[in-house]
């Protein structure tokens with residue numbers, strides 16, 4: 001079977017390359033009746049004298065004979081016994097002992113058989129494991145089995161027939177086993193026990209090869225012509241006749257080579273027409289063919305595997321890029337590519353679109369409209385402002401005089417306080433966008449500009465430059481956003497159309513109320529005077545400002561339009577009117593109220609007077625209305641500022657910044673130093689690719705080989 005060696009060896013290289021499991025060649029087992037010549041057949045296939053043979057029951061334990069191909073060079077090295085020889089054997093049960101003398105191997109098989117099965121014809125299903133190392137064998141496993149017997153002899157149990165059959169079936173039922181069904185020519189082929197048992201596990205005869213031994217021992221006047229032609233029993237894979245060494249030959253120590261020569265002569269003489277389709281050599285060739293068929297069946301899968309791997313290595317190799325030739329061109333190209341990818345990621349036109357999460361421009365959009373927008377919307381216009389705060393502010397703004405109006409200054413103070421609260425989320429928005437811009441750097445170097453991985457120093461430098469640029473823009477953007485809020489704080493524009501609209505609605509309401517008040521005035525005045533000058537002062541004056549109130553109306557606009565309209569008491573002018581009513585109806589009470597307030601300079605929770613409640617309501621409505629206007633402005637202007645001062649600025653200046661800082665002849669060498677293992681990795685990938693291409697070629701050759 002040496003013809004297989006080069007093929008298997010070539011394949012072995014392929015396996016080593018692709019890391020696939022080696023193809024497991026089928027094992028070959030011999031079955032047949034006792035003394036039919038099974039051991040003799042196996043032995044002539046191996047080409048060495050090593051198995052015990054003889055009349056009667058000789059093979060009494062299964063022998064698993066593993067042939068291992070070794071390099072001729074390795075052969076000597078492994079012989080630690082110091083003896084020369086390129087073939088040697090090892091038994092499992094003798095551990096590392098090395099047998100270079102095949103006579104000793106046979107002796108050891110006999111001893112070991114006797115050790116377990118006794119000396120008196122007993123059998124055992126415990127196999128003997130023997131490995132033969134040789135440069136002249138293929139990696140193949142042969143199994144020698146005890147022969148089928150019917151009548152117990154010696155120590156054999158009564159059910160010896162069943163036991164042996166079970167033992168045989170155990171070994172040949174493995175679908176990866178080729179069965180050599182051995183029948184002696186001097187027995188009746190039609191009753192062949194060997195074929196019978198083989199058929200039990202291989203009914204289709206796909207892996208059974210019939211071997212007819214002892215052609216030389218047929219009765220005078222008979223021949224095996226019919227049998228060999230397959231006319232007695234057809235066997236799909238074929239019937240092969242052989243002549244092994246007789247007992248006399250064994251006794252005379254006839255060599256395998258001589259036996260094969262004599263066999264050939266015998267076949268030529270006795271069966272000239274069939275000579276080239278029988279004999280030990282032909283049997284070996286047939287087995288070769290079967291094994292090659294098996295290998296061929298395994299090739300397509302192997303081939304696919306090679307192709308897949310080759311494609312993977314090809315793309316790996318191209319991702320490593322070519323070695324750098326023109327440094328400055330490479331540098332410029334890499335910088336430009338990075339800058340372009342960076343901008344593309346922001347614009348959403350990047351080559352590698354991320355699917356796992358939002359990234360780049362889309363994320364910035366999300367930050368603006370979801371994160372920032374939502375946060376602003378969740379800011380309560382009156383958050384952090386308690387009724388007491390409002391009352392205190394009103395009182396503080398009034399100064400020493402008890403007030404009849406809600407002083408305008410208190411609205412301004414309070415609304416500024418609320419507007420100020422928009423600054424923090426706005427600055428946070430800048431921070432988030434800045435973070436995302438920073439993240440885009442990573443994204444670009446990971447996915448888009450993979451060549452950068454080759455040049456860690458350039459990568460680092462690019463990251464540094466972009467990070468710096470971003471960092472430089474951060475305070476500028478923050479300042480702008482801070483200013484946007486400051487601008488809002490700088491001037492509370494109560495003439496803002498949205499605010500004034502509501503005010504206009506209120507005016508009508510107020511006018512009406514004023515007219516009502518004028519009608520009531522004559523009755524009210526004397527009572528006012530009687531109350532005392534101090535508090536009456538503002539009351540008198542109140543009429544005037546309310547008349548000239550048209551001016552103020554614009555500034556101190558009432559609260560939310562529709563609500564204000566529905567509820568006249570809930571606005572400033574309402575307060576003005578009520579303020580006059582209050583002293584009118586009960587002159588003592590307002591004075592009393594003032595005193596109370598002074599008594600309690602730090603207000604505590606208590607029940608508010610109806611006037612206080614109204615004051616608060618008015619202020620609250622005004623704050624709310626104005627706050628909503630400002631919030632809308634901020635919500636609109638902050639993203640615009642961030643885009644202009646940070647995002648667009650970085651986008652526009654990135655390329656020139658990178659070129660300006662990195663494209664310097666003094667830096668070229670340093671920046672374009674490849675990472676240490678890159679050259680190594682490129683070489684490994686190239687080697688692997690070459691090996692795979694060779695493997696693919698080997699497979700193609702094997703498939704085309706004439707052996708089929």
Ligand code: GDP
Pocket residue numbers: 032033034035036037038039040041052053054055056058059147213214215216217242243244245246247248250
């Ligand atoms: P096994 O029990 O089936 O393993 O048979 P062996 O291989 O031990 O052979 C049994 C006996 O038959 C031995 O003495 C062999 O020499 C002899 N023998 C086997 N094959 C042939 C053959 O083809 N021709 C002759 N003349 N003797 C054979």
Ligand code: MG
Pocket residue numbers: 038039040052053058059144145
């Ligand atoms: Mg035998």
